[in-house]
Amino acid sequence: MKNNSEQIKIAVCGHIDHGKSTLIGRLLLDTGSLPEDKIKDLTRIAKDFDEETQLAYLTDQLKEERERNITIETTQIFLKTKKRPYCLIDTPGHLEFIKNMLSGASQAEAALLVVDITEGIQDQTRRHAYLLRFLSLQHIIVIVNKMDVVAYSQEKFQSIENKITELLKNVGLKPQLIIPVSAKLGENICRSSKNIKWYRGPFLTQAMDAIPSNLTPKTSLHDLRLPIQDIYNIEGERIIVGRIAAGRLREGQNVVILPSGTQCKIKAIKSFQQTIKSAAIEENVGLTLMADIPGLQCGNVICAGENPPKNSIRFRGNLIWLHANALTIGQNLKLHCATQTLPCTVTKITERIDPKTLTILENDAQCISENQAGIVKFELLNPALIEKHSAVTELGRFSIENDHGLLGAGTVLENYV
Ligand code: GDP
Numbered sequence: 001m002k003n004n005s006e007q008i009k010i011a012v013c014g015h016i017d018h019g020k021s022t023l024i025g026r027l028l029l030d031t032g033s034l035p036e037d038k039i040k041d042l043t044r045i046a047k048d049f050d051e052e053t054q055l056a057y058l059t060d061q062l063k064e065e066r067e068r069n070i071t072i073e074t075t076q077i078f079l080k081t082k083k084r085p086y087c088l089i090d091t092p093g094h095l096e097f098i099k100n101m102l103s104g105a106s107q108a109e110a111a112l113l114v115v116d117i118t119e120g121i122q123d124q125t126r127r128h129a130y131l132l133r134f135l136s137l138q139h140i141i142v143i144v145n146k147m148d149v150v151a152y153s154q155e156k157f158q159s160i161e162n163k164i165t166e167l168l169k170n171v172g173l174k175p176q177l178i179i180p181v182s183a184k185l186g187e188n189i190c191r192s193s194k195n196i197k198w199y200r201g202p203f204l205t206q207a208m209d210a211i212p213s214n215l216t217p218k219t220s221l222h223d224l225r226l227p228i229q230d231i232y233n234i235e236g237e238r239i240i241v242g243r244i245a246a247g248r249l250r251e252g253q254n255v256v257i258l259p260s261g262t263q264c265k266i267k268a269i270k271s272f273q274q275t276i277k278s279a280a281i282e283e284n285v286g287l288t289l290m291a292d293i294p295g296l297q298c299g300n301v302i303c304a305g306e307n308p309p310k311n312s313i314r315f316r317g318n319l320i321w322l323h324a325n326a327l328t329i330g331q332n333l334k335l336h337c338a339t340q341t342l343p344c345t346v347t348k349i350t351e352r353i354d355p356k357t358l359t360i361l362e363n364d365a366q367c368i369s370e371n372q373a374g375i376v377k378f379e380l381l382n383p384a385l386i387e388k389h390s391a392v393t394e395l396g397r398f399s400i401e402n403d404h405g406l407l408g409a410g411t412v413l414e415n416y417v
Pocket of ligand 1: 015016017018019020021022023059145146147148149181182183184185
């Protein structure tokens with residue numbers, strides 16, 4: 001998508017089977033945003049090109065893509081209305097994939113929370129609501145889906161509308177809008193529905209177009225931060241790839257690579273197979289360095305050479321704990337921050353918090369139980385670059401995992417070098 005500055009990123013969340021993929025497929029179809037290769041695929045599979053087949057095919061593709069991406073990243077889908085481009089971040093529904101949701105929501109400015117009218121609020125709807133609050137995502141549009149199944153009943157909608165408003169209120173959120181839709185039939189998605197005349201609000205793309213731009217500044221930093229995602233060896237050349245988390249990247253720029261502190265110079269920058277002179281925050285780039293740096297690896301962060309940041313050894317963060325075994329003082333954990341994996345120890349639990357009410361349950365606690373939040377001090381085993389969440393979103397957000405999956409997630413409030 002060309003115009004990145006205008007683009008709004010929206011996390012799509014909700015309980016499994018409530019219709020996220022169908023909704024995204026429908027948005028792609030009805031806004032005419034399908035990429036060309038998908039259109040070719042569609043022509044191939046559906047001779048008569050009927051809409052239902054197209055939608056089913058797209059939905060399957062989205063699901064497949066999601067499954068393939070489970071351990072890597074959330075799926076990003078690009079679409080465009082007449083007003084501006086969007087990036088939808090598809091977040092899987094299962095608990096063990098909340099990490100993906102977190103990394104998805106970390107880039108999102110707004111969220112769509114999909115609720116199936118026949119099933120109502122489910123476990124995952126609740127958890128996602130807490131997490132949206134926790135991630136400070138304030139602009140939330142609730143999609144009450146599958147209205148066709150309940151014959152577009154206003155009564156049923158109102159009942160669920162009240163329940164959702166209450167749920168969100170309990171976690172400290174207020175939805176911008178609650179829209180009754182049928183993703184499958186395209187009602188109230190890109191056009192208003194004749195079957196839902198009692199609803200007077202905007203349909204989904206109108207509501208999306210009304211989202212204010214620059215809801216959440218991604219960073220207050222102008223200096224370059226580029227966490228290395230991968231390093232490829234192509235024809236003897238080392239190509240480093242990553243997404244810019246802060247500042248600008250320029251050809252010939254002096255950089256410092258953390259945590260080692262090695263100084264270097266940017267040789268060339270590539271984006272979509274073209275050589276470019278510079279790139280800005282949020283752009284995915286490939287680059288080469290003037291010198292071959294031994295030990296350079298995924299997780300290192302390329303930083304501006306002027307005014308370079310320092311590695312941190314400790315930090316204070318707020319977190320939500322999602323595992324049945326409580327988090328305890330002295331526990332050793334593996335923390336993921338941007339593309340880094342950081343072993344660390346819990347040294348203090350300053351506050352234990354009820355995430356539903358956001359009230360402090362205990363000061364100076366010994367542990368944090370499942371689905372509770374807290375303010376925690378960590379000590380890193382090896383010094384590394386982390387930043388305050390308010391300074392660089394991407395380097396100020398972390399998830400905690402063990403070999404079996406996600407344990408918790410949080411943000412950096414204060415770091416100590
Ligand atoms: P996801 O797991 O949240 O991505 O859910 P899917 O998009 O795969 O939808 C789950 C099931 O609900 C599928 O069988 C869809 O065809 C069906 N579905 C989704 N939206 C609608 C809708 O608006 N109306 C009806 N009747 N079925 C729907």
